[in-house]
Amino acid sequence: MRDTIFALSSAPGRAGIAVVRVSGPKAAEIYCALTRRTLPEARVALLVRLFDPVEGGLLDEGLALWFPGPRSYTGEDSVEFHLHGGVAVVAAVLESMGRIEGARPAEPGEFTRCAFMAGKIDLTEAEGVIDLIDAETSAQRRQALRQAGGALGNLYDRWRDRLVVILAHYEAVLDFPDEDLPDDVVARINKDIAVLSDEVTQHLDDKRRGERLRNGVRIAIIGPPNAGKSSLMNMLAQRDVAIVSETAGTTRDVIETHLDLGGLPVTLVDTAGLRETVDAVEAEGVRRAHLAADQSDLKVLVLDQRASGAEGQMREQIDAETIVVLNKSDLELGAMDVAAYNQSPNYLKALGRYRISVKTGVGIDQFIDGLTSAVRDMLDVTDAPIITRARHRAALEDVRHVLTSSQSAPLPELAAEDMRLAVRALGRITGSVDVEDLLDVVFRDFCIGK
Ligand SMILES: Nc1nc2c(ncn2[C@@H]2O[C@H](COP(=O)(O)OP(=O)(O)O)[C@@H](O)[C@H]2O)c(=O)[nH]1
Ligand SMILES: [Mg+2]
Numbered sequence: 001m002r003d004t005i006f007a008l009s010s011a012p013g014r015a016g017i018a019v020v021r022v023s024g025p026k027a028a029e030i031y032c033a034l035t036r037r038t039l040p041e042a043r044v045a046l047l048v049r050l051f052d053p054v055e056g057g058l059l060d061e062g063l064a065l066w067f068p069g070p071r072s073y074t075g076e077d078s079v080e081f082h083l084h085g086g087v088a089v090v091a092a093v094l095e096s097m098g099r100i101e102g103a104r105p106a107e108p109g110e111f112t113r114c115a116f117m118a119g120k121i122d123l124t125e126a127e128g129v130i131d132l133i134d135a136e137t138s139a140q141r142r143q144a145l146r147q148a149g150g151a152l153g154n155l156y157d158r159w160r161d162r163l164v165v166i167l168a169h170y171e172a173v174l175d176f177p178d179e180d181l182p183d184d185v186v187a188r189i190n191k192d193i194a195v196l197s198d199e200v201t202q203h204l205d206d207k208r209r210g211e212r213l214r215n216g217v218r219i220a221i222i223g224p225p226n227a228g229k230s231s232l233m234n235m236l237a238q239r240d241v242a243i244v245s246e247t248a249g250t251t252r253d254v255i256e257t258h259l260d261l262g263g264l265p266v267t268l269v270d271t272a273g274l275r276e277t278v279d280a281v282e283a284e285g286v287r288r289a290h291l292a293a294d295q296s297d298l299k300v301l302v303l304d305q306r307a308s309g310a311e312g313q314m315r316e317q318i319d320a321e322t323i324v325v326l327n328k329s330d331l332e333l334g335a336m337d338v339a340a341y342n343q344s345p346n347y348l349k350a351l352g353r354y355r356i357s358v359k360t361g362v363g364i365d366q367f368i369d370g371l372t373s374a375v376r377d378m379l380d381v382t383d384a385p386i387i388t389r390a391r392h393r394a395a396l397e398d399v400r401h402v403l404t405s406s407q408s409a410p411l412p413e414l415a416a417e418d419m420r421l422a423v424r425a426l427g428r429i430t431g432s433v434d435v436e437d438l439l440d441v442v443f444r445d446f447c448i449g450k
Pocket of ligand 1: 226246250251330358360
């Protein structure tokens with residue numbers, strides 16, 4: 001008999017209410033043993049008292065719900081107890097459940113894994129569930145909710161179904177070469193494959209928006225020492241993440257903080273000021289700053305408005321994904337500074353759209369608006385199903401590759417084999433083939449109780 005699993009499904013620690021879930025063939029027995037009642041009406045909350053099944057002591061009073069399979073989250077018989085959210089209460093109830101023969105604590109993600117095994121959800125939907133649990137911003141939540149609802153899996157299933165039909169036609173041609181099949185069958189098959197291949201290519205050509213939304217857009221704050229990078233970081237984070245000092249070269253390590261920028265997930269990265277230095281530690285900081293800039297999706301180049309045009313290292317950093325900010329606008333520009341600014345290269349004047357003062361707050365709102373819309377453009381949050389994991393991308397690259405090679409296959413048998421490979425690659429994304437080795441990859445990120 002399958003194990004019956006149980007776990008605390010709400011967050012651990014002290015809380016108003018704790019939800020403990022049970023799933024498996026012994027769920028009904030656990031319900032009856034702990035509540036000393038017979039099974040209630042399905043899916044109706046009942047106020048019950050819970051007792052230890054062996055020692056008989058009162059454990060807690062709370063709500064109990066009975067979800068007979070297959071109409072449950074896991075597809076199996078399930079029970080939910082809503083307890084008082086105390087650490088001792090939860091521990092006592094879990095301990096009592098463990099005394100029932102055949103029941104054991106659940107592994108991380110095991111409830112959702114059961115749901116997958118029972119055919120209630122596919123792998124992309126399971127991934128949507130974990131993304132929903134991890135979502136920290138509204139845009140992440142919407143994307144996860146769509147995926148958990150099957151939008152992505154449905155797209156891949158439709159492609160898979162189309163390929164299976166194409167493959168069936170193709171095999172008919174192979175199996176009955178002498179039959180009177182319409183001459184244009186092969187041409188039509190090739191056209192169908194080309195159309196499908198185009199759709200896959202377009203889907204892949206997404207600038208990794210879904211993955212970026214899932215992981216957060218990385219924004220590196222870079223620039224010369226003392227320009228106010230750490231000050232800007234702290235202001236955006238609304239707390240003192242990085243040390244601010246008038247001593248140039250203070251920031252040596254890369255400092256990260258997560259931010260909700262108008263509903264969009266962002267990871268801000270503060271870096272060491274870029275300059276030539278003989279100090280070995282600072283030089284390592286500069287190396288890491290360059291690395292952080294390379295690995296970021298967006299760069300914010302902070303310059304002191306009084307400094308003359310940024311040349312050399314600074315100029316190299318400016319690309320289409322760079323927002324240039326001139327800071328310290330509260331300070332008077334000296335005559336020398338004005339002359340220097342006027343002589344600074346045009347690219348700098350053009351890009352330096354934001355003149356701000358972190359100190360007085362002048363220009364900050366416009367800058368934050370600009371940054372937010374740059375991030376939004378980058379994510380281009382849409383309602384279309386979108387790739388959210390490297391796993392999906394790798395499988396789709398395989399699909400595109402074998403579809404292309406099927407069209408130039410030297411033998412019809414090889415073309416058919418390519419199409420079969422494409423069907424399998426699509427099936428791998430949703431979990432309809434090659435399942436076993438995939439399961440651990442998908443479910444290991446889950447928490448216990450889900
Ligand atoms: N006057 C003025 N000083 C600023 C402004 N922003 C930062 N500073 C000062 O400039 C110095 C360097 O700032 P910091 O954030 O450590 O620069 P970083 O080296 O680029 O990280 C500190 O003394 C800050 O207080 C500003 O807008 N106006
Ligand atoms: Mg700094």
